[in-house]
Amino acid sequence: MTAGVTTFNIDAPRWDQSTFTGRVKHFFNITDPRTLFVSEHELDMAQTLVESCRVGVVPPGTNEEKLYYAKKLYDSAFHPDSGEKMNLIGRMSFQVPGGMAITGCMLQFYRTVPAVVFWQWVNQSFNAIVNYTNRNAANPISLKQIGVAYFTATSTALATAVGLNLYTKRAPSLVARWVPFAAVAAANCVNIPLMRQQELINGITVTDENGNTLGKSRKAAIKGITQVVVSRIVMAAPGMILLPVIMEKLEKYPFMSKIRVFHAPLQTILVGGFLVFMVPIGCALFPQRSSIALSHLEPDLRESIVAKHGDKVPYAYFNKGL
Structure with a gap:
């Protein structure tokens, strides 16, 4: 397990959401149309990784960039309240x-x-x-x-x-x-x-x-x-x-x-x-x-x-x- 990942807060936005610039960067990330071409399997894997990180269980070899990418896919495809996969x-x-x-x-x-x-x-x-x-x-x-x-x-x-x-x-x-x-x-x-x-x-x-x-x-x-x-x-x-x-x-x-x-x-x-x-x-x-x-x-x-x-x-x- 990569050092520092154990305390990684997967639900915290990557950029400061109290500023307009931070929010723009955040939404550029999750509204990226390229995420539409990600397979259902990869989306499900991203969801699993996000949910595992929430309970402090991260697969060995997982670094912050992998977690950020999983969060990007999760935020783009899953509802923030229910956690259900949204229709495309x-x-x-x-x-x-x-x-x-x-x-x-x-x-x-x-x-x-x-x-x-x-x-x-x-x-x-x-x-x-x-x-x-x-x-x-x-x-x-x-x-x-x-x-x-x-x-x-x-x-x-x-x-x-x-x-x-x-x-x-x-x-x-x-x-x-x-x-x-x-x-x-x-x-x-x-x-x-x-x-x-x-x-x-x-x-x-x-x-x-x-x-x-x-x-x-x-x-x-x-x-x-x-x-x-x-x-x-x-x-x-x-x-x-x-x-x-x-x-x-x-x-x-x-x-x-x-x-x-x-x-x-x-x-x-x-x-x-x-x-x-x-x-x-x-x-x-x-x-x-x-x-x-x-x-x-x-x-x-x-x-x-x-x-x-x-x-x-x-x-x-x-x-x-x-």
Whole structure:
């Protein structure tokens, strides 16, 4: 057994999560699309190594780099609350390839209502899978609630996209190109809260600094879900706002009219370039282990914490989800 590995804290992030730079490095690591090509066997081996390290049992010859790589695979593929392996499409590491393909098509095929309807539906289906996969797993959601969230978010996106598409018929073409982003932003404001409605109804588990459970808080849920909504919109914003400007400029050149068939692949590649950076940056905007001041919790929960711990717990902590 390598010296120093026996005291290795496998659950501690490699980089300081109290800083934005540290969080960006962390999420660049776990949203790495290359982890999608790792075999199921290797993922299971990484899980076994992580779980063994948690109880202080590390195979001989295992160094810190091997443990860090196992943690990278574990964090990219397993849910932080339940420890269950997440479906491939819902993993944050799938955001770049999945998001670039769908967003590229939304930005390219925005001129006709049928195309708008189809690609917004595809995007909301993708978002529903991602939101469900990355929910706070301590709060189960029924199939009926999933269906309502999916239907409502899809309807919101379609209503926004089709309505603005018709409204901007006489507007400058660049304005029409921004319609997909407006629809995506509006749908995120609906999809995420509805998909995680159990957290808003029942609250999410909050703990002290050492991970000891303090109770459940709806206010913590509101804060966490709001942060996730903002993060998702920020992820999409640069590509969906700047790329239409770039394409508007490029399409004025004669050579672009000769290669129209390549416009969609070009936009897809360019969107991918934005998402490679914006997915980890969006995830890093707020700490994964979020905190809320004791004074901001519900009165009954605050009173119970004070009665049990006095003034030793100024903040409560919770997993905000992704």
